[in-house]
Amino acid sequence: MPSLPETRQRQILTYLRESETLTINELVDRLGVSPMTVHRDLNRLAEAGLVQKIHGGVTLPAETSEIGSAPRCAMCHQAIHPRAAFVTHCPTGEQQHACCPHCGLMLACEQTQPALSLTTDFLYGHMVNAHQAAFLIGSGVTLCCMPSVLTFGSRADAERFQQGFGGTLLDFAQAQQHLQRLHLIDPNP
Ligand SMILES: [Zn+2]
Ligand SMILES: [Zn+2]
Known part of the structure; x- marks a missing residue:
């Protein structure tokens, strides 16, 4: 179902308050839109300083988020192995x-x-x-x-x-x- 960008962007912020960090794929699944649409929404939110884009995902800006700056595996969500990244x-x-x-x-x-x-x-x-x-x-x-x-x-x-x-x-x-x-x-x- 098509949704308004503003509605989706509010929804993304709501999700982020619950889980700090989200991958692009999670947002694609939850919002039911294409990855391109998710990227556009995240760019808007990042320009407004409301979110911080990280590799393959998004998190709340550093000052409002304690964790979530280190990227996690896009496949299994484990921490990245420093010897095997x-x-x-x-x-x-x-x-x-x-x-x-x-x-x-x-x-x-x-x-x-x-x-x-x-x-x-x-x-x-x-x-x-x-x-x-x-x-x-x-x-x-x-x-x-x-x-x-x-x-x-x-x-x-x-x-x-x-x-x-x-x-x-x-x-x-x-x-x-x-x-x-x-x-x-x-x-x-
Ligand atoms: Zn993995
Ligand atoms: Zn692995």
Whole structure:
């Protein structure tokens, strides 16, 4: 049902007083409107200083909110693992954060245009382009979500690590397919 922007924006503020932080997806579900509409509403509210946009969501401005400044995983809402952070920059300008590459592989932008994703190199701790990273799935080292997904900027490093800790080495597209198969029940396999 179409709703007036003012009505929705009041509703968003009401939700935020209840739960401090909301993701774009939660707002899309609750308001029954498109992510673009949610973004427009949040931009209005942010311009008015009523809310603070955070990665993939929104919170009350810092002075009225004690918690909620740290982004949480857009898939499972866990805190972001500092050794495994994964972030996707969508063409809309939205940033989606994931606790680890496991959840990161399941992040999806609204548009199907390619997004830029960055993942944390497990050995060195810096962010690398996920599309060029090596993904080691199901190794003996579990940092965050199961099955464990570790990412390496260098395929050679990943192979050396795999020799010691096992797992399957895949590229971005293969790892994404692998994870989607684990999580989605395809009605037409
Ligand atoms: Zn997660
Ligand atoms: Zn995780």
